[in-house]
Amino acid sequence: MKNLLRLKKYLLRYKRKMLYGIVCIILTNIFAVFAPRFIGNAIDVLESPFVMSDVLSNVGLYILFAALGSIFLFLVRQNIIVASRIIEFDLKNDYYAHLQTLSRNFYNKTSTGELIARGTNDLNAVRDFLGPGIMYSINTFFRLFFAVIAMLTISPNLTLLALLPAPFFSYAVYRIGKSIQKRTKSIQESYADITALLQENISGIRVIRNYTRESHETEKFEKINQTYFRKNISLAKLQALFFAILTALLALSLIPVIWVGGINVVNGTMTIGDIAQFVIYVSMLSWPIISIGWVTNIIQKASSAQTRLNEIFDAKPDITDSLAMEDLPENVRGRIEFRDVSFHYPGNEEQDVLSNISFTIEPGSKVAIVGATGSGKTSLVNLIPRLYDPQSGTVLFDGRDIRTIPLANLRQHIGFVPQTNFVFSDTIANNIDYGVTTNSDHLDHIIEASRIANLYDDIMDFPDGFETMLGEKGINLSGGQKQRTCIARALAWKPELLILDDALSAVDTSTEAGIFEALLEKLPHTTLLLISHRISTVKNCDRIIVLQNGGIAETGSHEELLAKENIYAELYTQQLLEDEIQSIN
Numbered sequence: 001m002k003n004l005l006r007l008k009k010y011l012l013r014y015k016r017k018m019l020y021g022i023v024c025i026i027l028t029n030i031f032a033v034f035a036p037r038f039i040g041n042a043i044d045v046l047e048s049p050f051v052m053s054d055v056l057s058n059v060g061l062y063i064l065f066a067a068l069g070s071i072f073l074f075l076v077r078q079n080i081i082v083a084s085r086i087i088e089f090d091l092k093n094d095y096y097a098h099l100q101t102l103s104r105n106f107y108n109k110t111s112t113g114e115l116i117a118r119g120t121n122d123l124n125a126v127r128d129f130l131g132p133g134i135m136y137s138i139n140t141f142f143r144l145f146f147a148v149i150a151m152l153t154i155s156p157n158l159t160l161l162a163l164l165p166a167p168f169f170s171y172a173v174y175r176i177g178k179s180i181q182k183r184t185k186s187i188q189e190s191y192a193d194i195t196a197l198l199q200e201n202i203s204g205i206r207v208i209r210n211y212t213r214e215s216h217e218t219e220k221f222e223k224i225n226q227t228y229f230r231k232n233i234s235l236a237k238l239q240a241l242f243f244a245i246l247t248a249l250l251a252l253s254l255i256p257v258i259w260v261g262g263i264n265v266v267n268g269t270m271t272i273g274d275i276a277q278f279v280i281y282v283s284m285l286s287w288p289i290i291s292i293g294w295v296t297n298i299i300q301k302a303s304s305a306q307t308r309l310n311e312i313f314d315a316k317p318d319i320t321d322s323l324a325m326e327d328l329p330e331n332v333r334g335r336i337e338f339r340d341v342s343f344h345y346p347g348n349e350e351q352d353v354l355s356n357i358s359f360t361i362e363p364g365s366k367v368a369i370v371g372a373t374g375s376g377k378t379s380l381v382n383l384i385p386r387l388y389d390p391q392s393g394t395v396l397f398d399g400r401d402i403r404t405i406p407l408a409n410l411r412q413h414i415g416f417v418p419q420t421n422f423v424f425s426d427t428i429a430n431n432i433d434y435g436v437t438t439n440s441d442h443l444d445h446i447i448e449a450s451r452i453a454n455l456y457d458d459i460m461d462f463p464d465g466f467e468t469m470l471g472e473k474g475i476n477l478s479g480g481q482k483q484r485t486c487i488a489r490a491l492a493w494k495p496e497l498l499i500l501d502d503a504l505s506a507v508d509t510s511t512e513a514g515i516f517e518a519l520l521e522k523l524p525h526t527t528l529l530l531i532s533h534r535i536s537t538v539k540n541c542d543r544i545i546v547l548q549n550g551g552i553a554e555t556g557s558h559e560e561l562l563a564k565e566n567i568y569a570e571l572y573t574q575q576l577l578e579d580e581i582q583s584i585n
């Protein structure tokens with residue numbers, strides 16, 4: 001329960017709406033509980049001497065009170081349910097904004113499905129507590145309070161008799177509610193399985209087709225869909241039973257009231273109007289009594305949902321701005337220096353991915369990093385925009401320890417194209433323009449970027465040019481076009497340092513060479529850090545750093561490294577051989 005205290009700040013933010021809602025709950029209950037009195041009176045005045053105007057005035061008053069009760073009930077929902085929706089809106093925004101602050105390591109440990117479930121199912125459970133949960137709890141209290149007073153004024157004995165089964169009702173609803181909840185949870189899990197399978201299969205449709213696994217995947221889907229269906233049917237059966245039992249129990253609970261009440265009427269201690277009123281009160285109390293059990297379930301569900309949400313909200317970004325931060329000066333140059341940097345991934349202390357790395361890259365120079373797969377190339381470049389921080393040593397940008405530069409300011413000067421490219425389901429123009437915040441030379445900007453990335457002609461061939469909509473994950477682009485879109489995006493950012501992590505692997509050698517030439521010609525002052533497995537590209541760089549097992553094995557220009565006749569020279573000979581074999585074939 002104390003997990004729910006985290007919601008205090010949201011409730012306080014909308015306290016006025018909540019308080020209006022509570023006042024309206026009190027008023028709706030006063031009118032609703034008073035209204036049956038006029039029904040009782042109307043029945044009692046039917047006895048002789050019968051006066052029509054008395055009946056009509058009581059009926060009129062009943063209609064008035066019932067109408068006022070309904071108006072305030074409307075206002076209750078307008079305030080409390082609306083406030084709960086506004087809080088849900090705030091919570092969702094806060095959740096999303098918080099996720100944006102969390103570091104790479106958090107996403108390594110937490111699955112996407114889990115984060116989506118927190119932001120949907122768990123947030124809905126919390127919203128159920130804030131809206132119906134709070135509303136029905138307060139309503140039950142006041143409904144019981146006013147109705148029991150009204151019943152006591154008619155007959156204390158009959159009141160006791162009428163309320164006797166109430167705890168049993170609440171408990172029954174609580175127990176059955178628990179079973180319903182269990183089945184609902186299981187349905188949600190099945191639903192998550194369906195969503196996950198659908199998402200994966202639609203994303204991987206090309207692989208499925210290539211391996212002709214369509215019928216296998218359809219069978220797999222049918223199986224989990226069958227489970228989902230069975231669980232839904234089982235829930236529907238339980239709910240049907242639940243409502244049938246409740247209605248029967250409520251009807252049964254009226255029997256002793258009418259029985260004993262009837263005897264009282266015969267004895268002359270009660271009127272028929274009193275009995276009518278009583279029957280209305282008992283029916284009126286049925287839902288609030290039932291809702292005690294229902295609300296208890298809502299609160300329990302919200303409490304565990306909030307615990308899971310709190311875990312996410314409490315997760316702190318590993319990489320943050322510290323207090324002693326200062327923006328880079330105006331004329332950023334893009335100089336990089338690694339001073340004795342060692343790094344291992346969080347939670348993997350025994351295995352140093354990078355050890356004692358030191359090098360300098362002067363502004364405007366074009367440097368390549370090569371090395372066998374798993375040698376630490378990506379890990380090394382990830383340290384520059386601070387996707388991770390090294391455990392020892394220092395990374396400097398323009399001579400400043402990057403930990404003293406505000407994150408946003410540092411990243412603003414780095415164009416980073418990661419190994420796994422990503423494009424949004426948006427127009428190609430918006431994809432290229434993604435990071436650009438000023439609109440002054442909007443179009444020139446993206447045209448220039450797409451030209452350097454050797455993408456312009458491809459875009460012009462699309463029917464809608466720059467306005468061509470890209471499908472999910474750029475499904476309507478070729479692998480090379482997708483990579484070049486990501487490069488164009490980084491270029492449109494006009495960075496002083498451009499990092500390309502194997503970002504040209506899907507384009508042919510001559511396109512790659514064309515892009516490289518354009519980079520040299522158009523961006524002479526931009527520092528380029530290029531990871532590539534292709535010697536044909538890296539050989540044109542000013543300097544090549546060869547990584548081996550997380551350490552720098554050798555460094556120098558293409559010619560210098562060939563002369564060393566070591567790892568790079570071997571790699572070069574191997575690729576020459578491969579090219580020769582390919583040309584023979």
Ligand SMILES: Nc1ncnc2c1ncn2[C@@H]1O[C@H](COP(=O)(O)OP(=O)(O)OP(=O)(O)O)[C@@H](O)[C@H]1O
Nearest residue numbers: 108345348353371372373374375376377378379380
């Ligand atoms: N998030 C991670 N958590 C733990 N270990 C990781 C993580 N990412 C990479 N590694 C490990 O770090 C080592 C270096 O990986 P890295 O991706 O830097 O290599 P790479 O040289 O870029 O390889 P490739 O050429 O295949 O892209 C590998 O042993 C890899 O298994």
